Amino acid sequence: MQPTVPPPARAGHVPGEAGVWVLILGDIFAFSAFFAVFLLHRAQNVALFSVSQATLERGFGLLNTALLLTSSLFVARAVLAARAGAARASARLLIFALACGGGFIVSKAFEWGAKIASGITLNTNEFYSFYYMFTGIHLVHVLVGMGVLTYLLARSRRSDPGVSYVAVMEGGGAFWHMVDLIWVVLFAVFYLLR
Amino acid sequence: MNYRAQLACAWIGIASTALMFVGMWPLMHFLPPLDPALSTAAVAAIYRSNATGIIVGGLCLLAAASGVMPFYCALAMQLTRMEHPSRLWTYTMLTSAVLGFVPLVIAEMLFSTAAYRPERPDEIIQVLNDFGFIMFVGPSLPGTVQLLSSAIPVLADRNADPIFPRWVGYANVWTAILATPGCMVTLFKRGPFAWNGAISFWVAAIAFGIWMGINFWAMRRALLRQMRPA
Numbered sequence: 329m330q331p332t333v334p335p336p337a338r339a340g341h342v343p344g345e346a347g348v349w350v351l352i353l354g355d356i357f358a359f360s361a362f363f364a365v366f367l368l369h370r371a372q373n374v375a376l377f378s379v380s381q382a383t384l385e386r387g388f389g390l391l392n393t394a395l396l397l398t399s400s401l402f403v404a405r406a407v408l409a410a411r412a413g414a415a416r417a418s419a420r421l422l423i424f425a426l427a428c429g430g431g432f433i434v435s436k437a438f439e440w441g442a443k444i445a446s447g448i449t450l451n452t453n454e455f456y457s458f459y460y461m462f463t464g465i466h467l468v469h470v471l472v473g474m475g476v477l478t479y480l481l482a483r484s485r486r487s488d489p490g491v492s493y494v495a496v497m498e499g500g501g502a503f504w505h506m507v508d509l510i511w512v513v514l515f516a517v518f519y520l521l522r
Numbered sequence: 523m524n525y526r527a528q529l530a531c532a533w534i535g536i537a538s539t540a541l542m543f544v545g546m547w548p549l550m551h552f553l554p555p556l557d558p559a560l561s562t563a564a565v566a567a568i569y570r571s572n573a574t575g576i577i578v579g580g581l582c583l584l585a586a587a588s589g590v591m592p593f594y595c596a597l598a599m600q601l602t603r604m605e606h607p608s609r610l611w612t613y614t615m616l617t618s619a620v621l622g623f624v625p626l627v628i629a630e631m632l633f634s635t636a637a638y639r640p641e642r643p644d645e646i647i648q649v650l651n652d653f654g655f656i657m658f659v660g661p662s663l664p665g666t667v668q669l670l671s672s673a674i675p676v677l678a679d680r681n682a683d684p685i686f687p688r689w690v691g692y693a694n695v696w697t698a699i700l701a702t703p704g705c706m707v708t709l710f711k712r713g714p715f716a717w718n719g720a721i722s723f724w725v726a727a728i729a730f731g732i733w734m735g736i737n738f739w740a741m742r743r744a745l746l747r748q749m750r751p752a
Contacts, residue, residue: 347689354696362721365714450709457713461721465703 535593
């Protein structure tokens with residue numbers, strides 16, 4: 329009877345590569361600090377922040393959240409397809425994810441445009457300074473994330489995506505989920521917090 | 523190769539960063555930076571009471587800005603090893619590092635000009651102070667380019683034994699993001715995005731310090747490996 333060799337214990341799998349998590353967790357840490365600064369300023373002037381918050385369009389905020397969550401679903405499915413070796417399916421899913429990201433930018437343009445048209449700008453009061461700056465910094469992250477997704481799309485369309493393909497998809501996908509996660513918290517803190 | 527000289531340049535960069543701190547804090551009393559919301563008279567009074575400290579602290583800033591240049595060149599030596607035979611990101615890193623530190627030198631001269639004749643009318647001193655701090659904190663975008671171009675060669679390194687660990691590249695991207703919001707200072711006179719603000723000044727300054735520390739460590743590690751007899 330042949331001795332059976334026990335299968336090696338499955339080593340903990342880190343999606344992407346370990347290094348990319350320095351950036352992702354670092355960014356989450358930075359935004360946590362930003363939100364702490366916001367909440368400290370809010371605590372000093374709750375009345376002003378509440379009155380200003382009431383003027384934000386929750387519909388836009390909800391639409392933005394839905395767009396990003398949907399795009400994250402497409403990205404997650406694209407990563408699954410990549411793991412299964414279906415790079416073409418990944419490419420198709422990434423196009424849908426990018427379309428949702430584009431929709432987010434268009435919706436943000438309308439939301440800001442309406443605010444500016446009604447005379448509310450960066451220095452109207454402290455709340456709106458935070459609102460424009462934080463949503464603006466997040467928007468820069470969306471743009472960077474769409475750049476990452478475009479790179480993933482290009483990789484998926486190559487005839488030979490390369491040995492690092494799945495890790496690149498996982499790492500890029502994780503970055504996009506972070507952009508999504510930060511928006512969800514931002515939505516809660518700016519549009520919903522009472 | 524002059525590995526020992528490169529290592530010395532890396533240390534000069536650390537010493538210069540410490541000198542920047544000495545100039546800003548005990549000499550100029552600009553740490554934390556003066557509040558942009560201070561009254562004209564209050565700003566002028568600060569320059570009148572500490573004119574010599576501001577000028578000597580300014581000289582420290584000048585020396586520090588000059589002293590970090592060898593640090594960047596030593597870093598460039600490692601970046602060329604990563605992206606060999608290209609020099610694209612090495613050149614980008616070096617030119618944007620210079621562009622990023624020129625405003626610091628100009629800011630120092632503006633502070634010194636205000637302190638040079640502190641008997642001038644309050645308004646003139648305030649203009650020089652505003653211009654100085656806007657120069658000091660505002661031009662963050664060359665820094666963003668410099669930090670990003672120090673990340674790309676690390677992440678694109680194709681050497682079998684990478685020169686820097688890959689996480690250093692991602693950390694450099696992170697510091698680039700954190701250093702960016704400083705460019706908005708001219709829009710605010712108070713709050714976290716003003717020139718003394720939590721986000722535009724403190725987060726950016728700490729990010730730069732973290733970048734210096736991590737890249738010094740990685741550079742020293744790479745140099746010690748190069749010095750080791752094969």
